[in-house]
Amino acid sequence: MQPQQVLEFWFERHGYEDWFRGGEPFDAKCRAELGDIHARAVKAELWHWRSGAEGRLAEILLLDQLSRQLHRGDRRAFASDTMAVTLAQELVAQGLDTRLDASQRMFAYLPFEHAESEILQDESVRLFEALGNADALQYAIDHRETIRRFGRFPFRNAALGRQSTPEEIAYMAERADQIF
Structure with missing residues (x-):
């Protein structure tokens, strides 16, 4: 599989409803079509994709988004986050993000x-401010406020085997429709 096939799956064949509300039906499509290449990305076997913006974005998608789709509710959903954010940092530092369209840049910034x-x-808030998408910026601000308040995302606690504090439990009950 090539980077363009990952981008075509994500950006051309699927969209907002799948990305953010797809649930198990979308997860199953991701598993069937991208599960094998995701496993290679997790092993850092796709390093040769990093020479250009689109290849790097495809690897970021696999490590950040696909990990969440394939391992929903499991600690593996977050296991590749450090690698994804490192790739995203390099993409931004090299100015390669400017070669991507707005929806692609949004996914490059999600790590x-x-x-x-x-x-x-x-940095997330700064990047989303520059992107100019008010809805995406508000999500970034909300995520930042959660980290400022708790130092972590409480909705991940169960998957990561972390004990939730009473304040975190109340917070999650108030926001049962949101998952960070």
Whole structure:
């Protein structure tokens, strides 16, 4: 499989409803079509894709988004986050993000938003401000506020075997429709 096939699957054959509301039907499509290449990305076997913006974006998608689709509710959903954010940092540092269209850039920036780090959350907000998408910016701000408040995303606690505090339990009950 080539990077363009990953991008075509994600951006041309699927869209917002699948990405953010797809659930198990979309997860099954991801598993069937991209499960094998995801496994290679997790093993860092796709390093040769990193020479261009689209290849790097395809690898980021596999490590960040596909991990969440394939391993929903499991610690493996977040296991590749460090690698995904590292690739995203390099993409931005090299200015390669400017070669991507707005929806592609949003997914290139999501690893910053998914990071349990205030510094990376600040960068996420900066990137989404520059992107100019008000809805995406608000999500970035909400994620940053969660990290500032708790230092982590409480919705991940169960999957990661972390004990939730009473404040986190109340927070999750208030936001049962959101998953960070």
